[in-house]
Amino acid sequence: MLRVAPWFMFGLLVLPVVAGLATIVLPAFGYLPALQHTEPGLAVWVDLLDTPGIGRSAMLSFAAGLLTPLLSLALVMLFLASASGTRWAHAMRRLVAPLLAVPHAAAAFGLAFLMAPSGFALRLISPELSGWQRPPDLLILNDPLGLSMMLGMVLKEIPFLLLMALAALPQLNPDQRVAMARTLGYRPILAWFWTVAPALYPMLRLPLFAVIAFASATVDVALILGPTLPPPLSVRIIGWFSDPDLNQRLLASAAALMQLAITLSAIGLWIAAEKVVARLYRRVLLSGVRNTGHTLLNIAGKGLMVLTLGALLLSLVLLIVHAFAGPWRFPANLPGTWTTQHWLSVGPVLLTPLRNTMLLALGSTLLAVVLVIAALEHESRQARAPARLLWAIYLPLLVPQVVFLYGLTLLLEQLRWLPGLVMVCFAHCLFVVPYVYLSLAEPYRRLDPRWQQLSATLGVSANRSLWRIKLPMLMAPIATAGAVGLAVSIGQYLATLLTGAGRVSTLTTEAVALASGGTRGTIAVWALLQAAIPMLGFALAIAWPRFWWRHRRDMRGQLT
Amino acid sequence: MSASRLTLKNIDIRLHGRRLLQLDTAIEPGATLTVMGPSGIGKSSLLAYIAGFLAPEFEASGEIYLNDRSLNGLPAERRQVGLLFQDPLLFPHLSVAQNLSFALPGHVRDRRAQVEQALRAVGLEGFGHRDPATLSGGQKARVALQRLLLSQPKAVLLDEPFSRLDAHLRQEVRQHVFQTLKDAGLPTILVTHDAEDAAASGGPVVELG
Numbered sequence: 001m002l003r004v005a006p007w008f009m010f011g012l013l014v015l016p017v018v019a020g021l022a023t024i025v026l027p028a029f030g031y032l033p034a035l036q037h038t039e040p041g042l043a044v045w046v047d048l049l050d051t052p053g054i055g056r057s058a059m060l061s062f063a064a065g066l067l068t069p070l071l072s073l074a075l076v077m078l079f080l081a082s083a084s085g086t087r088w089a090h091a092m093r094r095l096v097a098p099l100l101a102v103p104h105a106a107a108a109f110g111l112a113f114l115m116a117p118s119g120f121a122l123r124l125i126s127p128e129l130s131g132w133q134r135p136p137d138l139l140i141l142n143d144p145l146g147l148s149m150m151l152g153m154v155l156k157e158i159p160f161l162l163l164m165a166l167a168a169l170p171q172l173n174p175d176q177r178v179a180m181a182r183t184l185g186y187r188p189i190l191a192w193f194w195t196v197a198p199a200l201y202p203m204l205r206l207p208l209f210a211v212i213a214f215a216s217a218t219v220d221v222a223l224i225l226g227p228t229l230p231p232p233l234s235v236r237i238i239g240w241f242s243d244p245d246l247n248q249r250l251l252a253s254a255a256a257l258m259q260l261a262i263t264l265s266a267i268g269l270w271i272a273a274e275k276v277v278a279r280l281y282r283r284v285l286l287s288g289v290r291n292t293g294h295t296l297l298n299i300a301g302k303g304l305m306v307l308t309l310g311a312l313l314l315s316l317v318l319l320i321v322h323a324f325a326g327p328w329r330f331p332a333n334l335p336g337t338w339t340t341q342h343w344l345s346v347g348p349v350l351l352t353p354l355r356n357t358m359l360l361a362l363g364s365t366l367l368a369v370v371l372v373i374a375a376l377e378h379e380s381r382q383a384r385a386p387a388r389l390l391w392a393i394y395l396p397l398l399v400p401q402v403v404f405l406y407g408l409t410l411l412l413e414q415l416r417w418l419p420g421l422v423m424v425c426f427a428h429c430l431f432v433v434p435y436v437y438l439s440l441a442e443p444y445r446r447l448d449p450r451w452q453q454l455s456a457t458l459g460v461s462a463n464r465s466l467w468r469i470k471l472p473m474l475m476a477p478i479a480t481a482g483a484v485g486l487a488v489s490i491g492q493y494l495a496t497l498l499t500g501a502g503r504v505s506t507l508t509t510e511a512v513a514l515a516s517g518g519t520r521g522t523i524a525v526w527a528l529l530q531a532a533i534p535m536l537g538f539a540l541a542i543a544w545p546r547f548w549w550r551h552r553r554d555m556r557g558q559l560t
Numbered sequence: 561m562s563a564s565r566l567t568l569k570n571i572d573i574r575l576h577g578r579r580l581l582q583l584d585t586a587i588e589p590g591a592t593l594t595v596m597g598p599s600g601i602g603k604s605s606l607l608a609y610i611a612g613f614l615a616p617e618f619e620a621s622g623e624i625y626l627n628d629r630s631l632n633g634l635p636a637e638r639r640q641v642g643l644l645f646q647d648p649l650l651f652p653h654l655s656v657a658q659n660l661s662f663a664l665p666g667h668v669r670d671r672r673a674q675v676e677q678a679l680r681a682v683g684l685e686g687f688g689h690r691d692p693a694t695l696s697g698g699q700k701a702r703v704a705l706q707r708l709l710l711s712q713p714k715a716v717l718l719d720e721p722f723s724r725l726d727a728h729l730r731q732e733v734r735q736h737v738f739q740t741l742k743d744a745g746l747p748t749i750l751v752t753h754d755a756e757d758a759a760a761s762g763g764p765v766v767e768l769g
Contacts, residue, residue, distance in 0.1 A: 450645055453613050456636030457643040458663040458711040468662060472653045553693035554652035 002381070005374030009433060010392050012371070016430060017395050020404030021260070023411040027253035034414055035246055044254045051251070053230030058262055060146050060232040065216025065266035068150050069208050072157040075304055079158075080165055080200075081192040082301025085175055092305070093166060099159040099312055101483065101538045103491030105512050106531035108152045108224040109523055110315025113322055115148060116141050118330055120318055126331040134330050142228055149226035153218060155312045157211050161204060167442055168203035172196060187294040189301070194285045206390070209267055210397040216263045217400030220493035220508070224515045233259050234402040238494075241406055242502070249410065256403045263400045316531060322524035342521035349510075350529075357490055357506040357533070359421060364428035365485030368436040369478065375437070376444040377466060380452070393437050396430040401494050409498040419501035427495040432485045439484045443477035473555070476545040483541035487534035507533070563589035564627045566715040566747035571622030573605050573614075581606060581768050583622075587715075587747035592738065592761040594750045597768030603751040607717045610749070611643050612636030626714045642713030642746075644721040644737070648704035650692035656703055657688030663711040678706040682736075697725055701733045705740060716741055718750040722757060734760050 026032065031040045048054060083089040114120050118135035126132040141148050174196045181191035217234040218226075226232055231239075233255060240252035326337030375389075396404075405427065417423065447470065455465035471478065493508050500509075511526035518526075549555035571583040580602030587593045595603055608614040610624055613636050624631040631639045650659050660675045668674060679685055682702040692700065701721070708716065721737065722730045738761055741748050750761050758765045 450647075450649060451651070453608075453611070453636065454643070454645065454649050455662075456613060457611055457639075457641060457713075457717075458707065459637050459640065459665060459713075460662070461637050462635075469651060469653075473651075475653075549653065552653055552691050554691075 002374050002378040005371055005378055006389060009371050009375050009437075010389065012426075012429060013396055013433060014392050016408050016427075017399050017404045019411055020407030021399065023407040023414075024253040024256045024403070027250050027410070028257045029254075030250060032250060032253075035249070037247075037250060044250045048251055048254045048258065051236075054233075054236075057230045057233045057236055058258065060227060060230075061216045061234060061259065062262050062266055064146055064150050064153070064218070064232060065212050065263060066269065068153045068157060068215035069211040069270070071150070071154045072161055072211060073204070073208060075154070075158055075308060076161045076165060077193075077197055077200075078297065078301040079162065079305045080169075081189045081197070082298050083305070084178060084188065084192050084196070088302060088305070092162065092309075095309055095313075096159050096162050096166065097480070097483075098535055098538050099309065100163055101487040101534035102156070102312070102316065102531045103487070103508060103534065104153070104156050104218070105220045105224060105491070105493060105508055106319065106527040107156050107312060107315060108221045109511065109515075109527040110319045110531075111148070111152050111155065111311070112141050112225060113318040113520065113524070114311065114315050115151075120314070120333075123331055123333050132331065141225055144227045144229070146222075146227050146232065149218075149222055149232075150215070152221050152225045153215050155308060155315075156221075157215070158308055159312075161207060161211070164204055164207040164438075165200060168200060169196075172199050184290075186290040189294050189297045190290055190292075193297075198281070198285075206394050206398075208270070210394065212266050212270060213263050213398050213400050216266050217259055217402045219402055220512050223512055233262065234400070237402050237406060238497075241409075241498075252406065253410070256406050259400055260403045263403075267398075319524050319528045319531065322520050323528045325521065325524075339521075342519075342525045346522055346525045353505045353507050353510050354529070356421065356504055357508070360425050360428055360492075360496070360504075360506065361486045361489040361533075363421075363425045364432040364489045365436070365482055367425075367429055368433040368485050369440075369482055371433060372437045372440055372481070373444075373471070373478070376441060377470075380444070380449075381462060393434050397434055401431075405494055405498045409501070412499065419499060419503060421500075421504060424496050424500045424504050427499040428489045428492050431492060431495065432488045435488045436481045436485045440474075440477055440481040443474060447474060475548065475555075476541075479541035479545055480538075483534070483537040486537040490530060490534050563745045564714045564747065565589060565625075566749070567623075567625040568610070569623040569625070571606065571609065571620070571624075573602055573609060573618055573620045575602070575605075575618050577619075580618075583766065585766070587749065587763075589745040589747055590742045592741070592748040592750055592763035594752060594758040594761050594763060594765045595768060596752060596755070596758055596765055598753060601768050603768065604719055607643065607719050607749065607751055610715075611641050611717060612639050640712070640714040641717060642708040642711055642715070643717045643719065644704060644708060646720050646724050648697075648700035650695070650700055650703055650707075652692060654692070655688065656684070656690045656692055656695070659692060659703060660688075660707050660710055663707045665712055674710065678710055679703075682706055698729045698733060701725065701729075702736065705737055709740070709744060713746065716746045716748045718748060718752075720752050720754075720757075723752070723754065738762070 026040070028044060029040045029042065030037055030044050079092065083092055112119070117138050117140055122130065122132065122136070174192070177195040178188055178191045181195045182188060186194065218232070219234050219238055222232050222235050226235065230236070237252050237255045237259060240248040240255065321335065323342055324338050324340065325335035326339040328335040408427070412419070412423065451469055451473065452462070452465060455469050456462070491508060493512050496504055496506050496509050507526060507530040511523065511530050514523045514526060546556065565586060565588055567586040568583050571581070573580045583606065585593060595606065597603055605614060605618055609620045612631070612634060614620055626640065631641070650656070651662065654662060656679070657675050660678055661671055664671050664674060675688060679687055684699060684702065687695070687699070692703070695703065718737070722734050725733055734757065750757060752758060
């Protein structure tokens with residue numbers, strides 16, 4: 001039973017991605033017998049390249065795929081360096097998980113409420129500072145360069161990279177490294193950059209590639225904050241896919257291949273840049289710089305951390321404000337009246353999406369947690385670490401979703417498998433399983449092996465001690481992994497939309513669908529619900545083990 | 561509990577081809593063999609080999625017998641070899657009584673009474689519902705020993721179980737452990753680098769390294 005778990009997981013994560021990729025190749029070259037296209041050729045590519053604005057769409061995707069991870073990484077490193085060994089690090093640790101729980105779409109909507117020409121930020125300075133009595137005619141959101149879209153993603157990728165870094169850091173013993181360098185006369189932040197950062201970076205590579213894959217092919221954030229004329233390539237793929245003219249699927253397939261090439265070349269360029277940067281980095285490091293820029297880095301690190309995490313928090317608060325706001329004329333900082341009208345209007349249509357969201361989240365998370373525990377337990381009984389598996393687990397995060405999910409949907413249609421909750425649930429697992437694994441693997445491997453050995457010497461079987469010893473002792477990390485799973489599932493837009501053939505509605509699909517044309521009040525209600533459920537999950541995951549172990553002091557000690 | 565004899569035949573443990581230790585001996589019921597040597601010499605890997613969870617990077621050979629029953633190839637939980645670690649390792653999520661009850665074999669019927677009895681035997685009556693974290697170091701050591709006995713082992717391994725105790729406790733706990741194991745008629749292997757432990761055990765001593 002345990003022995004098949006890693007293989008099942010492997011199959012669950014790798015087969016759909018490979019099948020999805022394989023499926024788009026033939027249609028991209030004009031072969032789709034289901035629609036009577038039986039003569040392969042390059043005509044589709046000619047059409048694709050003739051599409052107005054296609055070059056700009058491709059460039060947007062490429063640029064977003066590189067700038068988003070670059071900016072996120074720079075900020076995360078700066079935070080970590082300036083916060084290392086201070087109380088700031090503690091605050092950061094506290095904030096990271098709940099911020100990570102917020103779905104991309106909800107964060108993007110909150111950011112829109114903050115930054116729009118009629119948004120909160122400009123209200124604060126109007127009319128006193130700006131002189132504006134009405135919203136200025138500025139294209140801040142959906143700007144043609146995609147800057148607001150990238151900013152929206154950076155805000156969400158920062159908590160992700162922070163979490164990955166915080167999980168990796170303890171093995172590096174950063175305090176000791178920094179202390180060592182300080183005795184050699186380096187100021188703390190430079191000491192961190194020269195001694196900790198080079199060791200930390202390799203552990204962030206896979207997560208960074210995942211950020212590149214996500215940022216170069218996002219659909220939901222692009223629909224909310226991204227440029228429209230033309231939109232990034234990923235949005236156009238979805239547009240062609242959902243076109244009533246089914247022949248457009250050839251175009252969508254070619255574009256999906258193009259998207260894959262864009263993402264891969266972004267990753268390739270990143271890897272090439274790594275080498276150059278590493279060389280420069282070493283040169284500066286060896287030059288003995290130990291003082292220069294310390295104050296600036298310190299202020300910048302802490303200041304930008306407050307700014308970005310603050311913007312994310314403020315965005316969430318604005319979701320709440322808008323969800324209850326009555327008429328709100330422009331320069332006023334707060335709504336004139338408060339109302340529950342938005343909730344009442346959403347209420348009647350809420351039930352189905354809410355039920356679907358919960359079923360999908362609970363189903364995929366349960367499957368993921370069981371699978372991941374089985375795989376980890378198998379690994380611990382083998383007493384060997386299967387490092388090779390990690391790439392497979394990351395695969396769905398490294399290949400752009402829009403590419404393989406689109407292909408997978410095409411394949412499911414050809415196989416005439418009915419779309420529905422079960423199919424969508426499996427699609428969610430493609431993303432829930434990797435994140436649950438990433439969240440649980442460390443604590444699981446860190447559990448002192450002597451507990452298991454002790455049980456064995458007491459004559460207790462491995463299975464019984466799994467249930468009676470290991471799982472209870474790991475209750476807190478398992479609960480956290482479960483909360484991560486719920487959050488990932490609830491945030492899924494594309495997987496739900498595509499494998500559900502647009503017929504499975506969730507909080508996320510409803511919220512994103514309102515991006516064009518919804519009123520702010522209703523958008524806020526949907527986005528708030530979408531953000532609230534994962535946060536509730538995290539709150540429970542933190543509170544439950546504390547309550548459960550309230551009479552077990554050494555179990556509470558493990559919870560931080 | 562029928563008395564058993566622990567026999568080690570031509571034990572040979574290597575790490576990356578380098579021999580760590582060799583041992584060929586037998587321990588009578590109620591007797592204690594002390595294995596001494598500096599740390600890193602492979603004392604703990606000897607215990608891991610006998611208990612059945614030696615890490616795969618070690619190469620080990622040699623026969624282990626309890627009376628006439630060979631333990632080689634048996635999983636750790638079927639060997640009936642108890643082990644006291646350096647730390648008492650009371651399961652932090654179970655109460656004191658649950659820790660003891662967990663060790664009782666499945667076929668034992670009057671579990672609650674046995675647990676009560678085990679606590680009473682070491683002067684910890686009424687401690688059953690307590691959180692193990694609230695016990696003193698000496699109390700934890702006694703519970704750990706009772707837990708081991710309740711699992712009805714046929715032989716016992718001691719992995720420097722007194723080294724983490726305060727000096728004033730060490731003497732007392734040591735006497736208690738050796739006396740109890742002797743009374744139970746269990747063949748015991750003690751691994752230590754403390755000559756006082758060896759002297760207190762009153763049995764033969766093997767020096768390694």
